[in-house]
Amino acid sequence: MKKDYSISVIGLGKLGLCAAACFADKGFKVIGVDIDINKINKINKGLSPVAETGLAGLIKKCRNNLKATPDYDLAVLNSSVTFIVVATPSLADGSFSNDYLEKALHKIGESLKKKKSYHLIVITSTVMPQTTETVARFILERASAKKAGRDFGVAYNPEFIALGSVIRDFLNPDFILIGEMNKRDGDILEGIYKKTCENNPRFARMTPLNAEIAKISLNCYITTKITFANSLASICDKVKNADASVITRALGLDSRIGSKYIRPGLGYGGPCFPRDNVAFAAFARKIEARAKLAEMVDEVNRDQALRVVNKIQDILAALHKNKKNAKIGILGLSYKQNTPIIDDSQALAIVQLLANEGYSLTVYDPQAMENARGVLGDTVRYAKNSGDCILGIDLGVIAVPWDEFRKINLKKLDKNVVLLDCWELLKGVKGINIKYLGVGY
Ligand SMILES: NC(=O)c1ccc[n+]([C@@H]2O[C@H](COP(=O)([O-])OP(=O)(O)OC[C@H]3O[C@@H](n4cnc5c(N)ncnc54)[C@H](O)[C@@H]3O)[C@@H](O)[C@H]2O)c1
Numbered sequence: 001m002k003k004d005y006s007i008s009v010i011g012l013g014k015l016g017l018c019a020a021a022c023f024a025d026k027g028f029k030v031i032g033v034d035i036d037i038n039k040i041n042k043i044n045k046g047l048s049p050v051a052e053t054g055l056a057g058l059i060k061k062c063r064n065n066l067k068a069t070p071d072y073d074l075a076v077l078n079s080s081v082t083f084i085v086v087a088t089p090s091l092a093d094g095s096f097s098n099d100y101l102e103k104a105l106h107k108i109g110e111s112l113k114k115k116k117s118y119h120l121i122v123i124t125s126t127v128m129p130q131t132t133e134t135v136a137r138f139i140l141e142r143a144s145a146k147k148a149g150r151d152f153g154v155a156y157n158p159e160f161i162a163l164g165s166v167i168r169d170f171l172n173p174d175f176i177l178i179g180e181m182n183k184r185d186g187d188i189l190e191g192i193y194k195k196t197c198e199n200n201p202r203f204a205r206m207t208p209l210n211a212e213i214a215k216i217s218l219n220c221y222i223t224t225k226i227t228f229a230n231s232l233a234s235i236c237d238k239v240k241n242a243d244a245s246v247i248t249r250a251l252g253l254d255s256r257i258g259s260k261y262i263r264p265g266l267g268y269g270g271p272c273f274p275r276d277n278v279a280f281a282a283f284a285r286k287i288e289a290r291a292k293l294a295e296m297v298d299e300v301n302r303d304q305a306l307r308v309v310n311k312i313q314d315i316l317a318a319l320h321k322n323k324k325n326a327k328i329g330i331l332g333l334s335y336k337q338n339t340p341i342i343d344d345s346q347a348l349a350i351v352q353l354l355a356n357e358g359y360s361l362t363v364y365d366p367q368a369m370e371n372a373r374g375v376l377g378d379t380v381r382y383a384k385n386s387g388d389c390i391l392g393i394d395l396g397v398i399a400v401p402w403d404e405f406r407k408i409n410l411k412k413l414d415k416n417v418v419l420l421d422c423w424e425l426l427k428g429v430k431g432i433n434i435k436y437l438g439v440g441y
Helices: 016-025 039-046 054-063 072-077 099-113 129-144 167-171 181-195 210-234 245-253 273-286 292-318 346-357 370-381 402-406
Strands: 007-010 029-033 066-069 081-084 119-123 150-155 175-180 201-208 325-332 358-366 395-398 420-421 435-437
Touching: 007 016, 007 039, 007 072, 007 325, 016 029, 016 054, 016 066, 016 181, 016 370, 029 072, 029 201, 039 066, 039 072, 054 325, 072 099, 072 167, 072 201, 081 099, 081 181, 081 346, 099 119, 099 129, 119 181, 129 150, 129 210, 150 181, 181 201, 201 210, 210 245, 210 273, 273 292, 292 346, 292 420, 325 346, 346 358, 346 370
Parallel strands: 007 029, 007 081, 029 066, 081 119, 119 150, 175 201, 325 358, 325 395, 395 420, 420 435
Antiparallel strands: 150 175
16 A cells, blocks of 8 residues: 555544545545535535634645545545544434444445455544444445455544644644554554644554543543532532632642643533443443443533532522522533534533523623524523623623633623632632632632
8 A cells, every 4th residue: 555645534524524624734635525515515615614713724725635525436446545534423322323334334335346455444433332343344344345454444543622623633632542453554544643743642552442442431531530620619619618629720730630621610511522421331231331430420410500500599599689680691602612512511501491490691602692592592682792791780600711701891890790700711800899709619
């Protein structure tokens, strides 16, 4: 197999299109495949059909190296490595669905049948353990009438990126996880990432099964850390003069713990993190084991929005306000900053819980207003900007740490107003009269 690989990417969504554009920008010839013709047309015009930081500029820049098509033959026959990045939505039992993946594998297998040279198929979609070497290998061998390991390779190579910083994360990973069935395939992938990444990352190479378990475990561990900080905060909330963020900052100084993802705030949300503990628990059940910690982390995280709502109600009670006369402004609705995505957003869950209780709410988010409107309807007032959101309020809540909320002018607020700053954006700001509170103190 020649060293100047050309790449095809199946599934040009939030992750796949960013990966395709990054590879193309680093000089690979990339052919992307999707079933969505609108996406294909946009990409071929040099436009981005996906809202992600820096993606529109990158697609314009790498236009000569990136083409999109619905044609699997075109993509597979004109590339030597195929990354599959289709969605693997969660099923009712928490495991990941293989529906899109299996369709893509079948099409790739049919194209492989027409090919003479070795081809590496890389699953980047998040899959349940045991998928690569059983389901994927079987479908590819059956559809291509060829043999894995001899005529083609199958590898698992997931990404650890966060929406809003997909391109930066893709180009600067802490490490690259490669699940390989043989050294040749792992070497090919290592070569591609050495040419693509900007930070000389470490490589963790192992069997596909270990990589599948490692991918889920990593997210389970991070979410456990987040949940630990939030559990601590829920205790500190009830202890006079205790401050969970002071405590977690100290814990983070210990090199065995580290300072990332250990701070009180809202629970984790979005389309990725909430799926992994549930999937891990489903995997454990399948093999007749129990992942009690993963189950508990998910349960505690689900309760986090309610805990914040209880705190809000306690604050309002202390102000002698109730659902009839309290005015609440919620700043932030997306599941995190720098994205319009509201899937499993804890900020949105807080708004919904309060709206269901009958509180009068004004909401604002720099990017997620349209998405939130689809869920919240007319149960809330939509502010024009952050200043408008806190006009005449009794209680303000910073629910998402958008940078622009750091510049909010609080000086005009009445001294009886309370600000619950879930992310400590404005802690220590001088010259404000209002009562300032955080999660965990
Ligand atoms: N988005 C993230 O932050 C993230 C992070 C890590 C891992 N992942 C994983 O990456 C995978 C993709 O996630 P995403 O967020 O990019 O999904 P997405 O829904 O944004 O994109 C999936 C794309 O695949 C296309 N598609 C579906 N079936 C297809 C087929 N048969 N052939 C070609 N294209 C097809 C869809 O049209 C869509 O454009 C998932 O398994 C996800 O768990 C995502």
